[in-house]
Amino acid sequence: MNEAIFSQLDFGPLQEFLDNDDITDVSYSNGGQVWLKTLSKGIYQVDRPEINNALMEKLAFQCSNVMGKTFNMAHPLLDAESSELRMNFIHESIATNGIACVIRKTPAKIRLNKKKLIDEGYISLQMHDFLMKCVEGHCNIIVSGETGSGKTELVKYLASHIKENEKIITIEDTLELHLDKIFPHRDIVAMKTNNIASYSDLLEGCMRQNPQWILLSEVRSAEAVMAVRNSISSGHNILSTIHSDKASSVPMRMYALLEGNQDVEQFLRTIYRYVQLAIYVKGYYSSKLGRFQREILEICEFYVDDETNESKINIIYKKTLDGKISINNPTKHLLDYIAIQGVILPEDTFRLNKEEKVGA
Numbered sequence: 001m002n003e004a005i006f007s008q009l010d011f012g013p014l015q016e017f018l019d020n021d022d023i024t025d026v027s028y029s030n031g032g033q034v035w036l037k038t039l040s041k042g043i044y045q046v047d048r049p050e051i052n053n054a055l056m057e058k059l060a061f062q063c064s065n066v067m068g069k070t071f072n073m074a075h076p077l078l079d080a081e082s083s084e085l086r087m088n089f090i091h092e093s094i095a096t097n098g099i100a101c102v103i104r105k106t107p108a109k110i111r112l113n114k115k116k117l118i119d120e121g122y123i124s125l126q127m128h129d130f131l132m133k134c135v136e137g138h139c140n141i142i143v144s145g146e147t148g149s150g151k152t153e154l155v156k157y158l159a160s161h162i163k164e165n166e167k168i169i170t171i172e173d174t175l176e177l178h179l180d181k182i183f184p185h186r187d188i189v190a191m192k193t194n195n196i197a198s199y200s201d202l203l204e205g206c207m208r209q210n211p212q213w214i215l216l217s218e219v220r221s222a223e224a225v226m227a228v229r230n231s232i233s234s235g236h237n238i239l240s241t242i243h244s245d246k247a248s249s250v251p252m253r254m255y256a257l258l259e260g261n262q263d264v265e266q267f268l269r270t271i272y273r274y275v276q277l278a279i280y281v282k283g284y285y286s287s288k289l290g291r292f293q294r295e296i297l298e299i300c301e302f303y304v305d306d307e308t309n310e311s312k313i314n315i316i317y318k319k320t321l322d323g324k325i326s327i328n329n330p331t332k333h334l335l336d337y338i339a340i341q342g343v344i345l346p347e348d349t350f351r352l353n354k355e356e357k358v359g360a
Contacts, residue, residue: 008066009059013050014103018085024105025148028056031098037148039111042285042292053098060089060099083175084108108178112157121289123296126350127317130330131279131299133345135161137338138212138237139276142219142228144244144253149283150294151241152176155215159239162213169206171199171227172217179215199227207234216240222259229267232274247278247300248313265311272302272311276334284321295319303333327352 011018017026017036025037034051037043063080064071071078076091084107090100117123123131134141135158143151143158159179162168167187170177180190189209191202199216200223206214214231216224219242231238244253251271255264280298285291299317304310314334319325329349338345 009062011059012055013048014055014059018103018105021107021111026103027101029095029098029100038292040291042283043148053092056089056099056101057092060091060101063087063089081174083178083181086174106174106176106178108181110156110160110182111153117157121293121295127296127299130316130345130349131158131277132161133343134277134334134338136163137341137343139334139338140232140238140274141240141277141279142250142275143239143241143279143281144247144250145241145281146243146245146283149281151218151281154279154281154296155239155241156182159213159215166212167210168213168215169209169211170215170217171202171206173199174217176217177215199223203227203230207236211236213237213239218242219254219257222257225254225257228254229270229274233270244278244280247280247298248315250278250300251275251302251311268311269304269309272313273304275302276337277301277316297321301330301334303331 014026017023022038022040023036024039027035027037028051032049032052033045034048035043035045060071060078064078067080069075069078071089071091073091073093076094078089080087084105086104086106088102092099112122114128117128118125141158143154145151156177156179159168159177160182164186168179169189169191170179171191171193173193175192177190180188189206189211191206193199193202214236216227216231216238217240219225219228219240228238228240242250242253244250251268254271255262255267258267278300279296281294282297283292283294286293296317297319298315301314301316303312303314305312314328314331315326316328316330317325327350329347329352330345332347335345335347
C-alpha cells in the first residue's frame with residue numbers, strides 16, 4: 001500500500017496520535033477503549049468518546065475501498081501498510097465485542113542517539129562504546145527481547161554506525177527499518193517478502209548483490225532461522241532481532257523455531273561459531289524513575305572452544321532488575337575476531353584488573 005493511498009484516508013480524531021512522535025502504537029478495542037504505547041510512559045489508556053466503533057468501521061471501509069479489498073463477515077481481517085504506518089483491523093463478526101484495530105507507526109527516523117541512551121540509563125558509556133567497536137569490527141549481532149522492548153530501534157541505531165562504504169541489504173516481512181530513507185546517499189537495498197518472494201528467495205537474490213551487511217527482520221520462523229544461518233555461514237555480517245527472555249538463550253530459541261530433524265549440537269555449534277554477540281533489551285515501567293524505561297540488561301558473547309570444540313557463552317554484561325551489575329571482559333576469540341577487521345581492544349577491555357588492584 002503506497003503513500004498516495006494512505007493520504008486518501010481520513011483519520012479524524014486519531015490524527016493527533018499519528019502526529020505525536022512519542023506514540024508508537026494505537027490500539028482500539030472493546031467498543032471504545034483506546035490504548036496508547038509511548039516511548040516515555042509505556043502503555044496507558046486515554047478517554048476519547050469520539051473514537052468509537054462507527055469511526056473505526058468508517059476508517060476500515062475507507063481503507064478497504066482504496067485498497068480494492070473486501071472487509072466483511074466473509075473477509076474479516078484487513079491489513080494495510082505504508083512505509084511508516086501499519087494497520088490491522090478485525091471485523092466485529094469475529095471480534096464479538098466490536099471492531100478491533102491496531103495502528104503501528106514505523107517512522108523513517110532513528111529515535112535513539114548516544115546522549116539519549118546514556119542520559120536515560122539505557123546503557124552505560126563503557127558498554128555503548130564497546131558495542132560500537134563490535135559493529136565496526138563486523139560482529140554478527142542478534143538483539144533479543146519481548147514485544148515492545150525496542151529491539152528494532154536498537155538494531156537501527158547499531159546499523160547507523162556501519163561504515164558508509166559498506167553495502168547494506170535489509171530483508172523484512174513488514175517495513176520497519178527504513179534505512180534507505182534515513183540514509184538516502186548510502187548503498188542500501190531494501191527488500192520485502194511477499195506471496196511470491198520468500199525469505200529464501202530474497203536471500204538468494206541478495207547474495208548476488210554483494211552486500212557486506214544483511215539486516216533481517218525479526219527471526220520468528222524456521223525460514224528466518226535458516227536465512228540467518230545461511231547469511232552468517234556465507235561470510236556476510238548480520239543484524240537481526242528475536243523474541244527471547246535473555247541474551248544467553250538466543251541460540252536455543254533459534255533452534256526451537258526450526259522445523260524438521262536438525263541435529264541440535266551441530267546447529268548450535270554453527271550459531272555459537274558465527275554469531276558473536278546477543279543483546280537483551282527490556283522495556284518496563286520504572287517506579288524509581290516514574291516513567292517507562294528501556295535498557296540493555298544482558299550482553300553475551302558466543303564462541304566455540306578451539307581445544308574441546310564445545311559451544312561456550314561469556315556473559316560480558318548483566319544487570320538484574322534490582323540494579324546489580326556484573327561485567328566480564330570479552331574473550332580472546334572476540335578480540336581476535338575484531339582485530340582482523342582492524343579494531344584493536346586491550347585484553348583487559350573494561351579495566352577490571354585495574355579496579356581490583358585499586359580496591360585491594
